[in-house]
Amino acid sequence: MRNSLRRPCDRFGFAALAIYLVLALIIFGRGLACNPGGSFVGLTADPSVYMWFLVWWPYAIAHGLNPFVTDLVWAPGGFNLTWTTGIPLAGILAAPITTHWGPIVAYTMLCLLSPALAAWTAFHLCRRITARFWPSLAGGYIFGFSAYMLVEIRSHLPLILIFPVPLAVMLVLRRLHDEIRAVSFVALMALTLAAAFMLWLELFATITFFGAIALALGIALGTDEQRQRIYALIPPLALSYVIALIVTSPYLYFFFQPGFPRSPVNSPGGYSADLLNFIVPTPANAIGTLSMLARISQRS
Secondary structure, three states: OOHHHHOOOOHHHHHHHHHHHHHHHHHHOOOOOOOOOOOOOOOOOHHHHHHHHHHHHHHHHHOOOOOOEEOOOOOOOOEEHHHOOOOHHHHHHOHHHHHHHOHHHHHHHHHHHHHHHHHHHHHHHHHHHHOOHHHHHHHHHHHHOOHHHHHHOOOOOHHHOOOHHHHHHHHHHHHHOOOOOHHHHHHHHHHHHHHHHHHOHHHHHHHHHHHHHHHHHHHHHOOHHHHHHHHHHHHHHHHHHHHHHHHOHHHHHHHOOOOOOOOOOOOOOOOOOOHHHHOOOOOOOHHHHOHHHHHHHHHO
């Protein structure tokens, strides 16, 4: 298995990806085959917002418009789209599909690909740690098809585009063990961070926040050798962030530009997370449909 990690044709990696894609089609896409252009994965009105973004980004770029600000919504004052979950990278990458088959098909394909890609990158991270196929396959499934993904795929496309997270962790592990040169690490980490930023700004912030906690714990609890490795990692990691922020600087410029409303459109209290949900399953999971659990989750 260790030798397979170095082969140009990774049979185990391709097999895992194929399994995850089939699972995504069975779990989320089995009801879409009859009408792929008229049905999509989702239960609320939120998917229509992301379909609009899938159309907007290629349209704005093709017509020479500012993609970060538009007066097509909240007219006549307009709206700063950097303050939304605008998925610019997803919109640009899916542009050929959106152009030829429409935003519904593009949205559906992204929804089906997201859990498979998240599982696949987590599989590679697990295999980097265990060097075993089946435990890594299970680990990838747990990450890519978790309760979180089952809930968010119903309404919130940006929240399931989380495949950069395992990639960032794997790059850090490889650099800590001198399996990758510093120059390659900086380039690949900067690319991963920039991709996370342009997929979902909160994903970039989450990677940064919990990554900092992990490094701090490593320094506090690790051996002297491990501390030295972490200290040596910090400069190239910081350089990766600088490059990623330079790449995303146009987004940041308009993010801090004044003159647009910045107050919440929806009540933060009404859409806040409930800590009890970490313990009591909701009806999004089969076990959450049990009457006792459903009564608790509906009251919370």
